[in-house]
Amino acid sequence: AQIKQVEFVKSSARARDCPKDNRPEFAILGRSNVGKSSLINALVRKKEFALTSKKPGKTQLINHFLVNKSWYIVDLPGYGFANASQSARTDWSSFTKGYFLNRDTLVAVLLLVDASIPPQQIDVDCANWLGRNNIGMTFVFTKCDKIKGGKGKRSDDNIKHFQDLISKYYKEPPPWIMTSSVTGLGRDELLLHMSQLRNY
Numbered sequence: 001a002q003i004k005q006v007e008f009v010k011s012s013a014r015a016r017d018c019p020k021d022n023r024p025e026f027a028i029l030g031r032s033n034v035g036k037s038s039l040i041n042a043l044v045r046k047k048e049f050a051l052t053s054k055k056p057g058k059t060q061l062i063n064h065f066l067v068n069k070s071w072y073i074v075d076l077p078g079y080g081f082a083n084a085s086q087s088a089r090t091d092w093s094s095f096t097k098g099y100f101l102n103r104d105t106l107v108a109v110l111l112l113v114d115a116s117i118p119p120q121q122i123d124v125d126c127a128n129w130l131g132r133n134n135i136g137m138t139f140v141f142t143k144c145d146k147i148k149g150g151k152g153k154r155s156d157d158n159i160k161h162f163q164d165l166i167s168k169y170y171k172e173p174p175p176w177i178m179t180s181s182v183t184g185l186g187r188d189e190l191l192l193h194m195s196q197l198r199n200y
């Protein structure tokens with residue numbers, strides 16, 4: 001399940017510009033600033049592989065990264081970017097929804113949810129949209145390192161609350177993994193999970 005080699009392939013502005021070689025892929029989706037690019041860097045063990053930023057909205061295109069010359073990780077623009085213009089937001093939803101609905105090689109969406117804050121309605125809405133459209137999904141809770149010491153229970157509470165909000169929309173709740181890009185928590189579990197979904 002380990003990553004031996006990874007290369008950036010291309011950035012695409014539209015679903016129809018994405019690579020056409022039929023390799024399986026996983027899309028990294030989540031609110032702006034949730035830690036998508038950081039998670040990719042942690043997975044591939046390279047500090048500045050996918051661009052990260054304190055400023056939300058850094059990732060604006062569909063970015064394909066080829067792993068072990070056999071499957072893709074796809075970094076997507078974050079949603080809920082408060083400072084985006086209305087037209088930029090409309091672009092986001094049309095091109096990203098187009099990608100999800102038309103990308104036959106998509107194995108699963110990794111929906112990133114910030115475990116250090118209470119559940120956000122936009123994440124619940126996103127999970128429900130994916131569920132309604134029968135798109136396979138795994139919840140990846142991020143920033144699990146942020147809650148330490150005496151407040152150690154809070155991320156668990158946030159995660160439980162989020163799962164409760166989602167549960168009425170799913171007969172079988174989607175799998176979930178707790179991660180931190182800072183400590184590396186969940187990295188191996190997530191890689192194993194993805195290899196099981198790919199069947200190799």
Ligand code: GTP
Nearest residue numbers: 032033034035036037038052053057058059078181
């Ligand atoms: P956009 O590309 O703007 O959608 O953001 P993104 O989801 O790619 O987030 P990014 O990886 O750029 O991270 C946003 C901020 O959160 C950065 O300041 C990161 O250092 C921080 N961050 C990301 N992951 C973690 C984590 O696991 N723990 C902690 N403590 N901070 C994190």
Ligand code: MG
Nearest residue numbers: 036037058059
């Ligand atoms: Mg990013």
